[in-house]
Amino acid sequence: MVRLLERLAPNEGYTQSALDSVRLMRSDRPLGRTPVLYEPSIVIVCQGRKLGFLGNEVYVYDAQHYLVLSVPLPFSTETQASPEEPMLAVSIRLDLIELSELMTQIGAAGHHPEAPPTGIVSTRLEGDLAGATIRLLEALTVPLDAQVLGPGIVREICYRVLTGEQGGAMRAALAHHGRFGRVARALKRIHTEFATPLNVARLAEEAGMSVPAFHANFRTVTQTSPIQYIKSTRLHQARLMMIRDGVTAAAAAGRVGYESASQFSREFKRLFGRTPVEEVRDMRESFTLSPAVRFGT
Known part of the structure; x- marks a missing residue:
């Protein structure tokens, strides 16, 4: 895995692969607690170590453990890496339509x-999951293999996750049943419409809950309040716009729904601990998105 990832991800930060749903991650240096926003995904670390912090829980993902998120979550991570042993990982974005088909088949087997x-x-x-990951990385180094074999291997990886040690919890979350599912649908709307005015009372009504019940269930899923989650989502999206698209802080603020650039700067510094200019300067390598490495056929 390490040998393949060093070829597929030669640069720090994120590298797009030949498959839209697969990105490679690399860090050549340790990073302290850093606020991040992960979309629903599977993250398999092949070298180095990452720690995820959400509420009072700590999640380890390294060469022996992988991370799965069934909903988009802002949390913080710590990265253990060095130039001699960079942190190398593969991230697979979850396709909820394909997952629903897999879950139907798994449920029917009983x-x-x-x-x-x-x-x-x-x-x-x-x-089994490690073997499928190696085959996926191998396929990504051959353009035709990536196109023909890649989607099937991604499907197999998802299947291994859904039938693995904690697959039941993931299947229940991804099925979007019950109160968890209603909160998950609200999270999806927030991530789709973060640049528009979002009213918590309206979100609660759409979820079929009273405002207090919505707050309580929302906190159970995300470890934060709806207002803080909306704010965090906007600020994370603005950070990526500044790093990857090169837009100014004022332009990013407007794109994510802030009417006041000064309010944006205050809330940005409160979340990330630095001004937008400082954060972009120091985190550009960690969050840049490089194009896919081109291999010969």
């Missing part, structure tokens, strides 16, 4: 126990 839903889990990396 051999896998259910569990309470959860938004994030760290799970031991088993042999």
Whole structure:
């Protein structure tokens, strides 16, 4: 895995692969607690170590453990890496339509126990999943293999996750049933419409809950309040715009729905601990998105 990822991800930060849903991650240096926003995804670390912090919980993902998120979550991470042993990982964005088909097939077989839903889990990396990951990385180095074989291997990886140690909790979360599902749908709307005015009372009404019940269930899933989650989502999106698109802080503020640039700067510094200019300067390598490496056929 390490040998393949060093070829596929030669630059720090994120590198797009030949598949739209797959990105490679690399860090050549340690990073302290850093606020991040992960979309629903599977993150498999092949070298180095990452720690995820959400509320009072700590999630380890390293060469022995992978991370899965069933909903988009802002949390903070710590990265353990060095120039000699960079942190190398593969991130697979979850396709909820394809997952629903897989879950239907798994449910029909009836051999896998259910569990309470959860938004994030760290799970031991088993042999079948590790083998599929190696085959995916190998396919990504050959353009035609990536196109023809890649989607099937991604599907297999998703299947291994959904039937793995904590697959029941993931299946329950991704099925979007019950109160967890209603909060998950609200999260999806927030991420789709973060630049528009979002009213918590309206979100609660759409979720079929009273405002107090919505707050309580929202905090159970995300470890934060709806208002803080909306604010965090906007600020994370603005940071990516400044780093990857080169827009100014004022332009990013307007794009994510802030009417006041000064309010944006205050809230940005409160979340990230630095001004927008300082954060972009120091985190550009960690969050840049490089194009896919081109290999010969």
